[in-house]
Amino acid sequence: MVSQKRRSEICAAAVELFDERGYYGTGMEDIAKVVGIRASSIYNHYNSKQQVLGDVSVQITEQLLREHAACLVGVSDPREKVRASMRNHVRFHATHAPQVRVSNREVKALQDPYAGIVRQLRRDYVQRWVQIIEEGCRQGLFTIADSKIATYYMVDMGTGVSVWFRPGGAYELDDLCELYANAALRLLRAVPPN
Amino acid sequence: MVSQKRRSEICAAAVELFDERGYYGTGMEDIAKVVGIRASSIYNHYNSKQQVLGDVSVQITEQLLREHAACLVGVSDPREKVRASMRNHVRFHATHAPQVRVSNREVKALQDPYAGIVRQLRRDYVQRWVQIIEEGCRQGLFTIADSKIATYYMVDMGTGVSVWFRPGGAYELDDLCELYANAALRLLRAVPPN
DNA sequence: CCTACCGATCGGTAGG
DNA sequence: CCTACCGATCGGTAGG
Numbered sequence: 001m002v003s004q005k006r007r008s009e010i011c012a013a014a015v016e017l018f019d020e021r022g023y024y025g026t027g028m029e030d031i032a033k034v035v036g037i038r039a040s041s042i043y044n045h046y047n048s049k050q051q052v053l054g055d056v057s058v059q060i061t062e063q064l065l066r067e068h069a070a071c072l073v074g075v076s077d078p079r080e081k082v083r084a085s086m087r088n089h090v091r092f093h094a095t096h097a098p099q100v101r102v103s104n105r106e107v108k109a110l111q112d113p114y115a116g117i118v119r120q121l122r123r124d125y126v127q128r129w130v131q132i133i134e135e136g137c138r139q140g141l142f143t144i145a146d147s148k149i150a151t152y153y154m155v156d157m158g159t160g161v162s163v164w165f166r167p168g169g170a171y172e173l174d175d176l177c178e179l180y181a182n183a184a185l186r187l188l189r190a191v192p193p194n
Numbered sequence: 195m196v197s198q199k200r201r202s203e204i205c206a207a208a209v210e211l212f213d214e215r216g217y218y219g220t221g222m223e224d225i226a227k228v229v230g231i232r233a234s235s236i237y238n239h240y241n242s243k244q245q246v247l248g249d250v251s252v253q254i255t256e257q258l259l260r261e262h263a264a265c266l267v268g269v270s271d272p273r274e275k276v277r278a279s280m281r282n283h284v285r286f287h288a289t290h291a292p293q294v295r296v297s298n299r300e301v302k303a304l305q306d307p308y309a310g311i312v313r314q315l316r317r318d319y320v321q322r323w324v325q326i327i328e329e330g331c332r333q334g335l336f337t338i339a340d341s342k343i344a345t346y347y348m349v350d351m352g353t354g355v356s357v358w359f360r361p362g363g364a365y366e367l368d369d370l371c372e373l374y375a376n377a378a379l380r381l382l383r384a385v386p387p388n
Numbered sequence: 389c390c391t392a393c394c395g396a397t398c399g400g401t402a403g404g
Numbered sequence: 405c406c407t408a409c410c411g412a413t414c415g416g417t418a419g420g
Binding site: 020021022023024025105106108109145146149152153155156157159160161163164171176179180183186187189 | 214215216217218219299300302303339340343346347349350351353354355357358365370373374377380381383
Binding site: 027028029039040043047048049 | 413414415416417
């Protein structure tokens with residue numbers, strides 16, 4: 001049987017284990033044990049361990065871009081685009097922390113074709129930020145030296161949330177999203193009203 | 195022979211390989227091959243692969259704190275402390291990129307006593323940032339909602355440099371340090387003169 | 389989905 | 405610093 005349910009069970013187990021022990025530190029036996037089957041049975045759903053990692057990485061990266069595009073619908077002010085992008089970035093990295101940690105940490109373990117796909121998606125994502133920032137600069141709303149560096153400021157800062165954020169901890173996610181959105185506009189020296 | 199030279203050769207080879215393929219993806223054979231000896235000979239210098247990773251991680255983390263302390267000598271204005279800290283953080287993460295990537299990526303693979311030591315050093319480092327920021331707030335120089343979050347902004351942003359920075363690339367390291375130092379003061383809403 | 393099994397490689401040890 | 409070797413585990417396959 002090659003049910004979609006089993007496939008996603010394997011995927012979920014793999015994410016947890018890759019996150020905990022890394023791609024090379026996780027055996028097919030480990031994944032199978034969590035799912036409740038034998039290691040050899042995984043090969044009815046995936047051709048290789050590499051394909052499991054590829055599936056996880058491509059899926060989560062595509063989802064990030066999809067949700068980013070969705071959060072910008074109907075927004076025209078570049079300052080609001082930055083706010084929405086930052087909120088989305090932080091929320092995504094907090095709520096899909098294991099997946100983004102794995103896809104960031106194991107990007108070097110990823111081989112083609114997955115590696116090429118994921119790298120291209122990441123370039124697209126950075127490029128979207130760059131274009132929003134440059135649009136704001138042209139409108140005289142932002143003042144920055146380099147739009148690429150400004151993008152790294154914000155993306156790297158928000159990605160860090162996936163490492164230290166704990167649901168139910170000291171910080172409420174909604175509050176965090178607002179703090180980061182405001183911080184982004186400060187980084188860009190955005191003219192008020194923010 | 196347990197020469198210090200051999201030990202650091204093993205260390206250097208291990209950093210490159212751990213960075214490239216991860217801790218679990220790297221065998222003692224791989225490290226030995228780079229050094230030009232047999233895998234079993236590494237055990238004349240280290241008791242285990244874990245000890246090699248521990249050595250790398252503790253050393254680089256101690257060095258970060260040492261250089262951070264040194265960059266603050268004679269500085270009293272909190273704004274200048276933030277500038278110096280940010281410049282040091284970025285420069286360190288750019289010039290020791292493989293080491294910090296390994297020590298960040300493999301922190302979960304680290305066992306006690308190394309894990310405990312490294313985690314404590316990291317807490318110390320964060321605490322130093324927090325105290326500088328709170329000092330600036332008390333003096334009315336900074337305006338922020340949460341000093342811990344503000345620390346994460348800056349530390350995470352600067353740590354990102356270790357991932358994308360390439361020496362001899364589009365950005366000069368000195369310029370980058372200044373850009374990040376200025377960005378840090380914007381994040382803190384520092385009062386001029388900056 | 390299973391059992392049975394492949395050759396390769398793993399970290400580490402014994403002994404010199 | 406080496407050779408020789410340990411038991412365990414690796415990703416993956418054959419065959420049902």
